[in-house]
Amino acid sequence: MSNQLDELRKFTTVVADTGDFQSMREHRPTDATTNPSLILKAIQKDEYRPLLDQTIQDYPNASTSQTLDHLLVKFGEQILNIVPGRVSTEVDARLSFDTSATIERARHLIGLYEKEGISRDRILIKIASTWEGINAARILQNEGIKCNMTLLFSMAQAVACADANVQLISPFVGRIYDWYKKNAGSQWIEEDNAGVNDPGVQSVTRIFNYFKKHDIKTEIMGASFRNKGQIIALAGCDLLTISPELLANLAQSNEAVQPVLNAADSGKLDIEPIETNETAFRFMLNEDAMGTEKLAEGIRAFVADSIKLDRIIEQARA
Structure with a gap:
């Protein structure tokens, strides 16, 4: 009998949300995603420390930021030896409000991959879904550099990304759930807010329906899951990026999985197009307290972990 992970693969492309190579080998995802927090977690384990040591040895004169980029690419190279598809590599979150610097860093990362003989078709450059990040992605996409827009919490961000013709967006399911649960406090009833509720x-369902209704080609990849029920409720989404723990939970379960999202059904819905200029984006995001707060919080968290990575690199060089 097949398990839930195998069943999910019939409807959705499974992606590993980790820097853990062993988990990828075990669960056989198509793609993999990384971010500063995941790389920080991995590099503190003994089995991954040699990657940092080798990076410092190979690039002794590199600055801390350059060393970090080389380290990200080394992780990406190893991941691409395991997964058949793509790896997502993130631009430093400290550049989230700087369009030109984001473009420069993305080009640099792609250049490092290409020097290692890795085609840009196998790389997704992750960029925070700020207005500046989306503008950077628009330019990068026109250069053939495919972008994965991360820290996405709202329809305003999703529609702006679609207008920029980005390759993929990653709406954060779990962090949205966290916000609503925290705000509800003692009024929160878990059973009433589970699964499709x-x-x-x-x-993510609203974004999926909007994109499919308007024939938007940008891929939708649900991310940041807190429990297995959230994943099963999004079966049929283009892609889902899943932590090792939840991949294991799915692999250990034989419960049935049925597609919940369906592009044909979405096409029958009556959904009006949404305006996508900068003024509309900023106002619509401002009206969304959850989206505004979680975007800012997410950038701060990734910046904090990038700073920790910098310190580990500097200590290793000492």
């Missing part, structure tokens, strides 16, 4: 699931 989960606010994070509902957010």
